[in-house]
Amino acid sequence: MxxxxxxxxxxxxxxxxxxxxxxxxxxxxxxxxxxxxxxxxxxxxxxxxxxxxxxxxxxxxxxxxxxxxxxxxxxxxxxxxxxxxxxxxxxxxxxxxxxxxxxxxxxxxxxxxxxxxxxxxxxxxxxxxxxxxxxxxxxxxxxxxxxxxxLGRPQLSGTLATEPMAVPMMLLSLVEQLGEDDEELTNKYAELGDWCAHRILQHIQAGMDKLYWRMYQRMAKSSLVALEDIRTQCHTLEAGWFMLQYALRKGDHKLRMHVIDKFLLLPFHSGWDPEHGGLFYFQDADDLCPTQLEWNMKLWWPHSEAMIAFLMGYSDSGDPTLLDLFYQVAEYTFRQGFSRFRDPEYGEWFGYLNQEGKVVLTIKGGPFKAASTCRGAWPCASRFWEPYSNALDPPP
Amino acid sequence: MxxxxxxxxxxxxxxxxxxxxxxxxxxxxxxxxxxxxxxxxxxxxxxxxxxxxxxxxxxxxxxxxxxxxxxxxxxxxxxxxxxxxxxxxxxxxxxxxxxxxxxxxxxxxxxxxxxxxxxxxxxxxxxxxxxxxxxxxxxxxxxxxxxxxxLGRPQLSGTLATEPMAVPMMLLSLVEQLGEDDEELTNKYAELGDWCAHRILQHIQAGMDKLYWRMYQRMAKSSLVALEDIRTQCHTLEAGWFMLQYALRKGDHKLRMHVIDKFLLLPFHSGWDPEHGGLFYFQDADDLCPTQLEWNMKLWWPHSEAMIAFLMGYSDSGDPTLLDLFYQVAEYTFRQGFSRFRDPEYGEWFGYLNQEGKVVLTIKGGPFKAASTCRGAWPCASRFWEPYSNALDPPP
Known part of the structure; x- marks a missing residue:
């Protein structure tokens, strides 16, 4: 042929x-x-x-x-x-x-x-x-x-100075939100955006190929103190999504490749369950046992965030590897004939599966899953990936 | 024959x-x-x-x-x-x-x-x-x-006035601890002990055969507001254990029977997993879906507490039903040849199993499980059931 x-x-x-x-x-x-x-x-x-x-x-x-x-x-x-x-x-x-x-x-x-x-x-x-x-x-x-x-949290002398990635990540998403089609605010928050990106990137430990969710201040002898609540998975792919937006806006091709490598591929490959599929909720950067009882569960939002991140990455780069990873997550998420997130009977998604993929909580809404959890303040951002589905348009 | x-x-x-x-x-x-x-x-x-x-x-x-x-x-x-x-x-x-x-x-x-x-x-x-x-x-x-x-927790106008059972339960255990072989302190805290027992008993809703872990103040129309964080399981059997001690000290036979009925048998029968055995971690008093992601896991300490409670109940009453329930929990806990709490290889127990009984966390110690979590202040009380194993002595 x-x-x-x-x-x-x-x-x-x-x-x-x-x-x-x-x-x-x-x-x-x-x-x-x-x-x-x-x-x-x-x-x-x-x-x-x-x-x-x-x-x-x-x-x-x-x-x-x-x-x-x-x-x-x-x-x-x-x-x-x-x-x-x-x-x-x-x-x-x-x-x-x-x-x-x-x-x-x-x-x-x-x-x-x-x-x-x-x-x-x-x-x-x-x-x-x-x-x-x-x-x-x-x-x-x-x-x-x-x-x-x-904020009301007392400073205690024994608490290690830490910086959870969630803070600069969240701020960076606000910079994107406020700066959208707004030159004045884009300029106002430009330096803040750079600061956020810089802080997020520090969570990658050079030479170690590890991404620490919660970064500890450098101590006298060791560069990092690996405590129990270090997380590699969870929102990491969401951070990748915000960092991709940032790199795109900056036109920084090198940064984009770095983000794809460290914030998309690295946490995905360490966080994907080779046995049952799906992304773990928590993982320890040093492969120790997490202390969160629910660490091995499969949650709706890391999967949503992963699909958005891979679609964005594919949309920007055209790299078929990223599209394949989108397929992999999407197939896990939407697979028919087996209990996964989607509820074919009453609509919407179940939010919480056990490691094997069985629904553990039958509720559709809860303290951290709803259309209006915080009376409209909750963004539900991760459900809004239709815009990025344009990446799925056939190549011209 | x-x-x-x-x-x-x-x-x-x-x-x-x-x-x-x-x-x-x-x-x-x-x-x-x-x-x-x-x-x-x-x-x-x-x-x-x-x-x-x-x-x-x-x-x-x-x-x-x-x-x-x-x-x-x-x-x-x-x-x-x-x-x-x-x-x-x-x-x-x-x-x-x-x-x-x-x-x-x-x-x-x-x-x-x-x-x-x-x-x-x-x-x-x-x-x-x-x-x-x-x-x-x-x-x-x-x-x-x-x-x-x-205690440092701000009072918010929207928070329902609630009383978790843990507070009077914990206080009652302190009354027992301080009053042991100490007449002066027994007298000093006698009224407090009665108060604790009274508060704990209020968590039983008369006529409903339900035990609410977190009791809400009576509202205008309904006697109880069933919110998401109501729990029937968890420490309930521990509360039963303290209440048994209290009833025994008081020589109150009627109360003892009530405690066995409502704080031992009731939560045990609603909390025991008919499919895989073991006690669930959280349950909703109204059989709604709990919001805790780890609700269906099997934890070491509810099982320890259940064994203590049933041994105490048997020791006091001689009721063979309670001994059978001890056997049932003990067989789940110690069963050989299947991954349960006990670690036959390195000793001690794993603390956290999934619903099916598989070890989910391989750690022996953690923030809530150790010999010295709080530098000695953590009681490990639930491991101290050897004294109650005297109940296992053959009847004379």
Whole structure:
């Protein structure tokens, strides 16, 4: 058989597979949104980030009830999210009528608040949302780079100075969110973005081919103290996704290759379960036994984040290895006829599987999984990978 | 065959089984202690409660190196446990040289501190240990019954007023610890013991045959608000064990039967996994899906606590049902030829199995499992069931 013809047939087959996945991804988005619209839509107190992002990104979701609910949610947040105004600390959970139930001593609730306000401004053009976003952002930067005292966690003399990757990672995603189509804020936060990227990259230990989720300050004798809560897996592929965006914006080809290598391929290969498939929840960078009881479970969001990261990587580089890894994760996630994340009966996904892939929690929403966990502040970003499914378009 | 002879043979067989278990329990204690003596003995900073309890309870552990290490641990705690003296809040974790790493906003570190100091006094007769125990106990009572502000957890308007059973349960165990062979303290804490027992009993919902681990204040319309973090399993059997001690001390037969019914049999039957055996870690009182990812795992300490509780119940009542339940848990725990808690190769127990009984964490010690997790303050009480193995003595 003619070799050229064979290559052409392969390409045609690949093209068909790509089209099938693109279609499936679109259907999946519709079905998940339909589930939440049916069971969790709140006309009164709304849901902000997700509805705004849907409204402005997809023609089919450009619907007035989404916009109204998003605005209602925005007003709810403005009124109730802060625990002790004019202080900026936000609650992690509120009652339906706006009383604080739980406050975390971290920056994350405030980051999601900022994202929600910025999205709302992008959709409505109303300046008070954007002012709120920028003021909160400045407060977060102050907590991270100058003085964390306002977060309420006492400094203890025995605690090693550490930097979890989550902090610069989250800030970098805020830089992307606020800077999108906004030259002024892009410039305002340019130095911050570089700082975040620099901090994230420090988690890679040169020469060791290891990525430490929680980086310890260099000690006198050892360059790293490997404690029990070091994690290589978990959100690492999400960090890779934000770093890819950053490298792309910078036009830094070398950095992009480094990110693909260290933040996508490295954690994927160490985190993929060779026996049962899927990504472990926690792993120890030094292959010690994690202390988290749920370390070997398979969770919905690392898989979502992995699919986004690999699609982005493929979209930017055209590297077929990354597309193959997308397929690998997607096949694990969507595989029919076996209990995986997707619920063919009632829609949406189960969030938590055991190592073998069996559903352990039958709930669709919970403290860390919902369309509106934090009254709209929770980004659900990882479900929004349809934009990146453009990478699945057949090559021209 | 003569029926009397048959009954006699049965009794003889039962007697043999009891002897086998009694011997096995003793061997198990020796083997576990040998493991920790080899791998975790700290001549310098010691280990308090466990060493003291061993020293004074067992002839074969009445050894000077245990006493010396216990005293060293006591001095370490006296010097470093408090985070900000003269304040009484204690650290949950300290570095080896005594700097605080972690502080919990609960009473439990202080309770274990109190137990350690009281044991040390019982062994050494040195009054300053006992003074320390009683002063800390008074502070704990103040936090629980008068003002929790000193624990450092902010009161939020949206948080439902709740009472986890762990608080009166822990206090009741302190009442037992401090009152043992001590008439003065028995009298001092008699009212507190009654209060604890009363609070614990309120977790049983009359007519519902349900035991709520975390009790919510009665609301206007419903007598209980069932929230996500209600637990029926977990430490419930431990609460039963403390309540049995209390009922026995009171000579209250009716209460004892109630405790056996509601705190031993009820949680055991709802918490035992009919498919794979073993006790679940978390369960929801209303049979909803728990939100804890590790809810279906099998942990070492609920099984230890169950064995203690059933042995105590059998010892007090002679009810063969309770002995059978002891056998059922013990057979799950010690079963040979299948991966369970016991490690036949290197000794000690694995702490964490999946639902099917496979070892998930290969560590022998961790943040909540060790001989000296909190520098001696951790009680390891649940390993101390040899005293109750006297229940296994053949009936006269």
């Amino acid at each position: 003619d070799l050229g013809l064979l290559a052409l047939q392969d390409m045609e087959k690949e093209r068909e597979t790509l089209q099938v996945w693109k279609k499936r991804v679109g259907q999946e988005l519709d079905s998940v949104i339909a589930f939440w619209m049916e069971h969790s839509h709140d006309q009164e107190h709304g849901q902000v980030w997700m509805y705004c992002r849907l409204y402005r990104s997809f023609e089919r979701f450009h619907r007035v009830e989404l916009l109204d609910a998003a605005k209602a949610g925005g007003e709810f947040l403005l009124r109730y999210a802060r625990v002790a105004p004019p202080g900026k600390k936000c609650a992690f959970v509120l009652t339906r009528d706006g009383r604080p139930v739980k406050v975390q001593r971290t920056i994350f609730s405030e980051c999601f608040y900022t994202m929600a306000m910025n999205e709302l401004w992008k959709v409505t053009g109303e300046m008070h949302y954007q002012n709120e976003a920028v003021e909160m952002m400045d407060q977060i930067i102050h907590w991270v780079r100058e003085d964390p005292a306002g | 003569d029926l009397g002879l048959l009954a006699l043979q049965d009794m003889e067989k039962e007697r043999e089984t009891l002897q086998v278990w009694k011997k096995r329990v003793g061997q198990e204690l020796d083997s576990v202690i040998a493991f920790w003596m080899e791998h975790s003995h700290d001549q310098e900073h010691g280990q308090v409660w466990m060493y003291c309890r061993l020293y004074r309870s067992f002839e074969r552990f009445h050894r000077v190196e245990l006493l010396d290490a216990a005293k060293a641990g006591g001095e370490f705690l006296l010097r470093y446990a408090r985070v900000a003296p003269p304040g009484k809040k204690c650290a949950f974790v300290l570095t080896r040289d005594g700097r605080p790493v972690k502080v919990q906003r609960t009473i439990f570190s202080e309770c274990f501190y109190t137990m350690a100091m009281n044991e040390l006094w019982k062994v050494t007769g040195e009054m300053h240990y006992q003074n320390e125990a009683v002063e800390m106990m008074d502070q704990i009572i103040h936090w629980v019954r008068e003002d929790p502000a000193g």
